[in-house]
Amino acid sequence: MCGIVGFTGARETAPLLLEGLKRLEYRGYDSAGIAVMGDQVIQVEKVSGKVQKLSDKTDGGAAVPGCTGIGHTRWATHGAPTDLNAHPHLSNDGRFAVVHNGIIENFAELREELIAAGYTFQSETDTEVIVHLLESFDGGDLKTTVMRTVARLEGSYALGVLCSDKPDTLYAVKEASPLILGVGIGENYFASDVTALVSYTKNAIYLDDGDFAELTPAGITVFDSTGKKIEKPVSRITWTVEAAEKGGYDHFMLKEIMEQPAAVRAAIAPRVKDGEVHLDEFDLSPEELKQFNKIVITACGSAYYAGCAAKYALESLCRIPTEVVLASELRYGEPLIDSHTLLIVISQSGETADTIAAMKECRSRGAKALAIVNVVESTIAKLADWTLYTWAGPEIAVATTKGYTTQLAVLFLLAMSMGRKLGTLDDDRYPALLYDILRLPKLIQNAIDLNHGIPALAKKYHKSPSLFFIGRNTDWAVALEGALKMKEISYIHAESYAAGELKHGTIALIEEGTPVIAVCCNEHLVDKTISNIVEVKARGARVLAVALRGNHKIVSQANDVIFIPEINTLFSPILAVIPMQLLAYHVAKENGCDIDKPKNLAKSVTVE
Ligand code: F6R
Numbered sequence: 001m002c003g004i005v006g007f008t009g010a011r012e013t014a015p016l017l018l019e020g021l022k023r024l025e026y027r028g029y030d031s032a033g034i035a036v037m038g039d040q041v042i043q044v045e046k047v048s049g050k051v052q053k054l055s056d057k058t059d060g061g062a063a064v065p066g067c068t069g070i071g072h073t074r075w076a077t078h079g080a081p082t083d084l085n086a087h088p089h090l091s092n093d094g095r096f097a098v099v100h101n102g103i104i105e106n107f108a109e110l111r112e113e114l115i116a117a118g119y120t121f122q123s124e125t126d127t128e129v130i131v132h133l134l135e136s137f138d139g140g141d142l143k144t145t146v147m148r149t150v151a152r153l154e155g156s157y158a159l160g161v162l163c164s165d166k167p168d169t170l171y172a173v174k175e176a177s178p179l180i181l182g183v184g185i186g187e188n189y190f191a192s193d194v195t196a197l198v199s200y201t202k203n204a205i206y207l208d209d210g211d212f213a214e215l216t217p218a219g220i221t222v223f224d225s226t227g228k229k230i231e232k233p234v235s236r237i238t239w240t241v242e243a244a245e246k247g248g249y250d251h252f253m254l255k256e257i258m259e260q261p262a263a264v265r266a267a268i269a270p271r272v273k274d275g276e277v278h279l280d281e282f283d284l285s286p287e288e289l290k291q292f293n294k295i296v297i298t299a300c301g302s303a304y305y306a307g308c309a310a311k312y313a314l315e316s317l318c319r320i321p322t323e324v325v326l327a328s329e330l331r332y333g334e335p336l337i338d339s340h341t342l343l344i345v346i347s348q349s350g351e352t353a354d355t356i357a358a359m360k361e362c363r364s365r366g367a368k369a370l371a372i373v374n375v376v377e378s379t380i381a382k383l384a385d386w387t388l389y390t391w392a393g394p395e396i397a398v399a400t401t402k403g404y405t406t407q408l409a410v411l412f413l414l415a416m417s418m419g420r421k422l423g424t425l426d427d428d429r430y431p432a433l434l435y436d437i438l439r440l441p442k443l444i445q446n447a448i449d450l451n452h453g454i455p456a457l458a459k460k461y462h463k464s465p466s467l468f469f470i471g472r473n474t475d476w477a478v479a480l481e482g483a484l485k486m487k488e489i490s491y492i493h494a495e496s497y498a499a500g501e502l503k504h505g506t507i508a509l510i511e512e513g514t515p516v517i518a519v520c521c522n523e524h525l526v527d528k529t530i531s532n533i534v535e536v537k538a539r540g541a542r543v544l545a546v547a548l549r550g551n552h553k554i555v556s557q558a559n560d561v562i563f564i565p566e567i568n569t570l571f572s573p574i575l576a577v578i579p580m581q582l583l584a585y586h587v588a589k590e591n592g593c594d595i596d597k598p599k600n601l602a603k604s605v606t607v608e
Pocket residue numbers: 300301302303304346347348349350351352355398399400484485488603604605
């Protein structure tokens with residue numbers, strides 16, 4: 001969702017802001033704008049639509065001269081995506097400009113107050129109250145003005161503030177919304193995430209909630225919420241510019257699908273030493289693990305489906321009852337959670353608002369939280385008692401691929417590690433699992449290579465108005481993710497059903513030519529799913545099966561078959577999902593969809 005950038009230095013800022021905004025496009029947005037400190041006045045340029053439109057309007061930034069500025073991509077919440085509602089917003093006296101991510105929950109009451117005090121509003125946004133508050137509290141000292149303004153705000157906000165009284169100074173404020181400072185030489189920056197910083201610096205300061213910072217070309221000073229100066233470590237950014245670029249692929253999604261062998265290797269290899277799984281970041285003793293009588297996994301979207309797929313491995317290898325609950329449901333439930341519950345929180349971005357809220361709710365009930373997160377120092381990583389990073393590198397396509405498979409890899413390692421310590425994973429089963437987990441990167445590559453026929457299959461299926469994805473147990477978990485991938489990027493209606501449930505209602509929807517994607521990779525249940533294939537075919541369905549290589553029975557039953565390498569059932573979702581990703585990709589490509597930035601979706605869902 002919304003993206004923020006800020007720059008102060010000796011270079012022209014507008015082209016840098018535009019480049020930073022381009023790198024944040026993947027987060028999802030519908031309008032863009034910049035504010036630059038010009039010759040004594042702040043110049044604001046904004047458009048509804050793409051960053052490219054803003055770039056065209058400003059002649060690549062040349063029409064907005066100046067060396068200090070802020071920029072924004074907006075994903076509309078309060079008010080339509082119009083030019084007026086786009087950020088930055090300017091104060092009535094033109095001296096303050098603000099960009100904002102998040103939601104100001106008390107904006108209505110502040111707006112009334114400010115209107116009564118004579119301020120005029122140009123937009124319908126919640127953000128505009130901030131810029132008028134700044135003007136109303138202006139007493140000459142910018143730091144105090146920012147602090148007094150922030151004290152009136154309720155909700156979540158990452159702010160970038162520019163004031164013409166201090167032409168080379170920016171303020172950055174963080175509360176429950178991501179904001180990272182970039183440390184340069186003779187110039188400094190801020191941005192919503194490191195992808196916008198990597199071209200300029202590898203040195204970052206991660207703010208905590210309540211922190212704010214003053215940036216000038218000469219340096220950065222960080223303060224806590226009371227205004228006390230604090231020292232913050234400068235961290236090294238490990239992501240590279242290349243990783244955040246397409247590198248010759250048509251789409252980030254395809255690049256990220258192809259990166260999965262390497263990404264899964266990075267998640268697994270450092271954690272297996274001398275034939276044992278070592279999770280140094282979650283190194284609990286058997287006694288400590290035995291305190292947990294239940295595991296609750298919470299997440300949203302694909303991360304939730306990763307939890308659904310991993311539940312089987314956790315229950316099988318650790319023998320601890322495991323529940324997977326959508327974060328948006330868990331946060332408002334009355335979960336039966338206490339200090340004996342291990343809460344596993346899964347999130348690629350580490351910033352998903354519902355997931356954070358569910359995590360806070362469970363922790364308030366005594367649960368200990370283990371986060372499985374990709375983005376280093378993200379909110380979820382910071383809130384957790386323990387964090388296992390997935391080390392997938394930047395994921396730019398809105399539809400997650402390597403984010404999901406690296407989550408699965410870490411969850412499988414977790415199940416193995418806990419199972420060993422608890423004594424529930426015995427020596428009979430362990431060597432085969434260890435062998436398989438170490439082979440996963442290679443097997444994922446094989447699964448990609450085995451799928452060269454998918455573009456042709458996409459041509460057969462891309463005109464279907466509706467697709468059904470079926471499977472049982474681990475296969476059902478993959479079917480859920482497959483249907484989500486299909487609908488989010490190709491806009492084709494796709495539903496997933498547990499294969500055994502079909503005859504309890506859904507089979508009524510099957511008619512001549514209805515495509516059914518049947519996941520048949522669970523070696524224990526494949527015959528059962530074949531029976532379901534026979535049932536739907538008898539009603540006219542056209543079946544595309546995903547099966548383990550060597551399963552010849554399936555060839556005579558399905559219309560089309562995609563094979564994946566053989567693997568034990570518990571880990572099979574990580575391979576079975578590969579054809580699902582590729583099928584969705586190629587169907588979306590056939591349909592001419594905007595694959596990396598599907599309509600209405602945002603990469604990081606930082607509002608409820
Ligand atoms: C689907 C997708 C989303 C995310 C969900 C959670 O392809 O990417 O469903 O999985 O929004 O996001 P994170 O993992 O960042 O919490």
